[in-house]
Amino acid sequence: MIGFNASYALSDARSYVEQLFGRTQSTPADKTGPQPASWDASSDNSEGLTHRDQAINKIISLIWTMQHGGEQQQSAINQTGGYILDAQGTDEADEINMKAISAFNVDLGGGDDTINLKAGSLAALQAGDGADTLNLTARYLAEIDGGEGDDAITMAGEIVDGVDGNAGDDVLKVSGRAILNLTGGAGNDTIQLVGERIFAAGGAGDDTISITSKGARPAELSFATGDGKDTVTSNGPLDIRFTASGYGQAMADALTPDQLEITASDGALTIRARGSDDAITISFTSGVLQDAAPSYSFVLDNGDYVLNIR
Ligand SMILES: [Ca+2]
Ligand SMILES: [Ca+2]
Numbered sequence: 001m002i003g004f005n006a007s008y009a010l011s012d013a014r015s016y017v018e019q020l021f022g023r024t025q026s027t028p029a030d031k032t033g034p035q036p037a038s039w040d041a042s043s044d045n046s047e048g049l050t051h052r053d054q055a056i057n058k059i060i061s062l063i064w065t066m067q068h069g070g071e072q073q074q075s076a077i078n079q080t081g082g083y084i085l086d087a088q089g090t091d092e093a094d095e096i097n098m099k100a101i102s103a104f105n106v107d108l109g110g111g112d113d114t115i116n117l118k119a120g121s122l123a124a125l126q127a128g129d130g131a132d133t134l135n136l137t138a139r140y141l142a143e144i145d146g147g148e149g150d151d152a153i154t155m156a157g158e159i160v161d162g163v164d165g166n167a168g169d170d171v172l173k174v175s176g177r178a179i180l181n182l183t184g185g186a187g188n189d190t191i192q193l194v195g196e197r198i199f200a201a202g203g204a205g206d207d208t209i210s211i212t213s214k215g216a217r218p219a220e221l222s223f224a225t226g227d228g229k230d231t232v233t234s235n236g237p238l239d240i241r242f243t244a245s246g247y248g249q250a251m252a253d254a255l256t257p258d259q260l261e262i263t264a265s266d267g268a269l270t271i272r273a274r275g276s277d278d279a280i281t282i283s284f285t286s287g288v289l290q291d292a293a294p295s296y297s298f299v300l301d302n303g304d305y306v307l308n309i310r
Contacts, residue, residue, distance in 0.1 A: 083102050084119075088109065089108035089109040089111070090109050093112045094111060096117070098115070098118070100118075103121070108127045108132060110130050111129075112132060112149070113132045119138045122136060126147060127144075133151070137155070141155055141159070142159075144162065146168070150168040151165060151170045152170070157176045158178070163183070165183065170184055172192070182200040192209075192210045192212075193211055193212065199219075200222070201222040201224070202223075206230065207228070209232045218309075221239070224244060224253075225253055226276075229279045230281070239307065240271065242306070257298045259274050262307075264294050268283050268294070289310060296308060
């Protein structure tokens with residue numbers, strides 16, 4: 001069940017809005033809510049919408065907000081519309097299928113939730129506890145949190161900024177022009193990234209990471225003390241940034257070159273931290289590096305040691 005406080009969950013909302021704006025065509029059987037005439041998922045603004053559609057969307061957004069905390073309960077939501085604000089799921093398994101111009105602050109609550117969302121932009125989605133399935137398409141995706149549980153998170157966008165699989169063995173499949181601040185979080189995660197600019201981390205646990213870089217500059221993976229044994233495949237040169245084990249931790253906590261044992265062989269590089277189980281094993285697609293065996297060197301960047309592998 002879901003206490004999804006959307007105007008679209010109100011069967012009367014559409015007719016109220018249509019009455020207000022004088023559309024003569026009555027479609028009581030259509031429960032998908034007002035649909036902007038020219039809405040396009042590839043657009044994150046109101047371009048192409050009539051003034052009337054824009055006004056309706058604003059009202060829908062307002063109603064949605066006002067219904068927050070209401071009594072409406074549904075087990076599934078299928079919506080198409082304008083601006084989604086402050087949507088709240090329940091602790092049961094919610095199923096949500098939505099199209100929107102933009103969505104902000106969506107909290108799925110506990111339970112094994114499924115959300116299929118296509119929007120111009122989506123910011124602040126908390127999947128909460130449970131094994132959640134997130135299929136998200138938006139030009140701009142920001143602050144997506146899988147929460148506890150083994151989540152399956154699939155995202156496609158242009159800018160994907162701030163993704164955390166959080167606890168659990170998560171599967172993250174992300175494509176975007178820029179993928180920034182992505183982490184698998186705790187747990188043994190499987191992470192597949194396709195993008196022009198990639199900055200990511202597996203987080204704690206033994207992670208399997210696949211990098212498909214389409215840009216001119218190398219992808220960058222961060223690795224913190226205690227991050228476990230990661231296995232990485234990359235289709236191009238890679239940078240590994242050694243960071244402190246968490247925000248607020250002293251930089252002295254980060255691994256330094258003298259603590260690392262590096263072994264290069266044909267198409268592969270292994271990095272082991274002395275005196276711990278931390279290790280990164282990287283396999284490179286054949287022929288993408290300068291030589292058969294990767295060459296590598298450390299640089300100091302903003303106080304971090306970064307291993308450039310070419
Ligand atoms: Ca998770
Ligand atoms: Ca992890």
